Amino acid sequence: KSESKAEPKSESSDSSAEGYVTPLVRRLAKNEGVDLADVKGTGVGGRIRKQDVVDAAGASKSQTES
Amino acid sequence: MADQPQEFDVLVLGGGSAGYAAALRSVQHGLTVGLIEKDKLGGTCLHWGCIPTKAYLHSAELADEARNSEKYGVKMNFEGVDMAKVREYKDGIVAGKYKGLSGLLKMRKVNVISGEGKLVSENEIEVDGTRYTGKNIVLATGSTSKTFGLPLSKKIITSTEALELDYTPKSAIVLGGGVIGCEFASAWTSFGTEVTIIEGLPSLVPNEDPSIVKQLERTFKKRGITFNTGTFFNEVKETEDGVKVTLEDGKTFEAEICLVAVGRGAVTEGFGFEDQGITLDRGFVITDERLHTGVGNIYAIGDIVPGLQLAHRGYQQGIFVAEEIAGNNPMIVEDINIPKVTYCEPEIMSVGYTQPAAEEKYGKDQIEITEYNLAGNGKSSILGTGGLIKMVGVKGGPIVGVHGIGTRIGEQVGEAQLIVNWEAYPEDVATLLHAHPTQNEAMGEAAMALFGHPLHG
């Protein structure tokens, strides 16, 4: 039996004050090169949702294009 | 066949899981499709693979439950298994699915072409003298049991013949302790056959995580299944009243019949593949990671492509190629991320890295694991099963492997698949309390333990 004594990880706590993103959002952000710290969440309690990341990715793309 | 069209956007050779999935998805994108099949639509999986074996394994489960029902307060007299009847039940299931699939292909307007096809140019396949053209060609000719030249007979058989038996053999030797070997060994044991498995590699189900292997071997032993691992066989021959298997170390085993389940080879010979410049390696078709053969617009999918031989990998690849042809740039799902279930008793499920594989990839000190014992899981106790859920995580990172063993545990593979494919961290899962009392709860408990805060345990 492995006694994993790891402290609660706060890997995602830098992403928003609310501190919770779903794995799907995190993975999407990684794939799109979006830094979650720069994303404003529109979900319940400021939670970052998929659409927020899609929008952020779109915005940065059109920025680099112009 | 007079008014059968002869030119298609997509021409698929082989109507098994992989081929028909490519066909169905292609028509969904408005492409015209020809699907060539020389035997029965549905291929190995439907007629001689996944579906019939799982029907047998369900009868096996019922027989086991009947034997043990007394302690659950259910009174009955178990009188044995009628193999001919089991076969009949299996045939009924297969017939129903076959009808459904044939109807579906017709309804979706896939042009089914009956006969054996031969690739005769970069965009043509010939069937019974007629040439069919495909702007894109998809090869999906599947696999068949390897026999290493063994003298197949009434007593030395492959899985295909095993599914047609109308009697319960008193004893059987199963050559090969992989998925197919273990599934038959399990079913036959439940039916009352005395089974011995011969596996050349050091353990049964050698691709699984070591903790799973240990648990399977322990439970198989308890079930009275004998196995000899670590030595390859040398000779198999019929005797007067059965079969005799001799191992490389001279040890011998005798039984009434012998099932040869030592792997499956690609069915690619004689169909003109190499003549058209396609690369074969030990019979398998070599493609790039997007399943293109490097020749014309020819793709290959399913069991003929080296890797996992699973029906849903065939679906996955069939759909992938259809999307690729439609120009949708589909996402590659690597074999490591494909869910696997072995339907023996106890069942095994897994997706992602085993502990040793993860240690090799990420470094031993970067990995953390947890094993949740099903003894702590209420529903498993109710079902009377032991077993475990094992999760393999990268420290401070995602869960990269989920493995399980126990009665009915195969159904947990869906959640496991999402966890691994969506790169979930232990806390992502651990914060979602799972429904009580399910076996599914054990997934939550394992994640909580990996997160450092087990609930029960």
Add this chain to the structure above:
Amino acid sequence: MADQPQEFDVLVLGGGSAGYAAALRSVQHGLTVGLIEKDKLGGTCLHWGCIPTKAYLHSAELADEARNSEKYGVKMNFEGVDMAKVREYKDGIVAGKYKGLSGLLKMRKVNVISGEGKLVSENEIEVDGTRYTGKNIVLATGSTSKTFGLPLSKKIITSTEALELDYTPKSAIVLGGGVIGCEFASAWTSFGTEVTIIEGLPSLVPNEDPSIVKQLERTFKKRGITFNTGTFFNEVKETEDGVKVTLEDGKTFEAEICLVAVGRGAVTEGFGFEDQGITLDRGFVITDERLHTGVGNIYAIGDIVPGLQLAHRGYQQGIFVAEEIAGNNPMIVEDINIPKVTYCEPEIMSVGYTQPAAEEKYGKDQIEITEYNLAGNGKSSILGTGGLIKMVGVKGGPIVGVHGIGTRIGEQVGEAQLIVNWEAYPEDVATLLHAHPTQNEAMGEAAMALFGHPLHG
């Protein structure tokens, strides 16, 4: 109890699912914990709820399988169910889990205090004359069957007594067609009892999605379960040889026994809650969304908090409060996102919004749904079950509800839970081909259909 400490960081009143989860998680954060229990650790769920009912339902499953085993080639003589033996089996399971839980609490150094506790100040609970202090107090006193003043007797019983029967009643009336009522109706039917369900609302399991309700009612009918919905009962009384139930419309029903399963009320009376300024509403403790009662450092969790009455919601809330006390700002999981399983035959699972609820929340034209019929699912055909998986999605957005019905379908709730809680879009799931042939595949098929590209179907 001389050297029992009397001051704790966390003092928990009630050792059921909610209370012991709060206790266990609190000690994991290094806090000292006192856990007060007047009866048995584990509470309703372990002794008179989840675990014993699921043991009965497993025996019921075995009895059904025994009756139908012939067509699977498994020969046996089914001789009936021995209720006393079923009870014995149930007792064994409960005893094992009880021992495990008691051992776990001891090992983790939770101070268990036996006796009935009464809240006597903002931070004190008195038990048998001794005052215990908690910097934080967690109320978790649970629930009990509502009886609306019905004359309980040997023949008019609640679930607690029903789990102690040592005979199989010939006939039974089940008052209430919710989860508990349907589970007992299902088990008893399998045991050979003739069952009639009386439900005042227009349908059985009225909280479920309409498609699920329809399928359940159809299957229950096929199983020979009678039900009368849409009219409340007026009177229940014993007769010479049984019970008689009269409805508001004058209709009467007679049977050997009557199970009262008309909901569960909070156990909060007489423990001083209101004296300390805690707000009760129809017996339930009112808290804010972070489960704080508004008084001192007093929290409430589990069945005494209005909402879903489920063991794992109790765990969830217990853990939440422990994390809150430890200052970890835990995430709220709303009731809508908690997985639910009803373990009757066929099983029901659900998480997230039903179609009507989603239509109300998002607007009718913003919702899309899919229903995948289990007739197309190989494993379900093998098991001999019909049913369906229904997914409710927001157009262009996430899947917000997943519902299922069918034999053994409860175990799919884990994947459903991840989908809904992680706000997956149909394509997130649809691109991951599910293991063949599992019931789990139906989840993948439903997602593919919702995405617009069904594979089989």
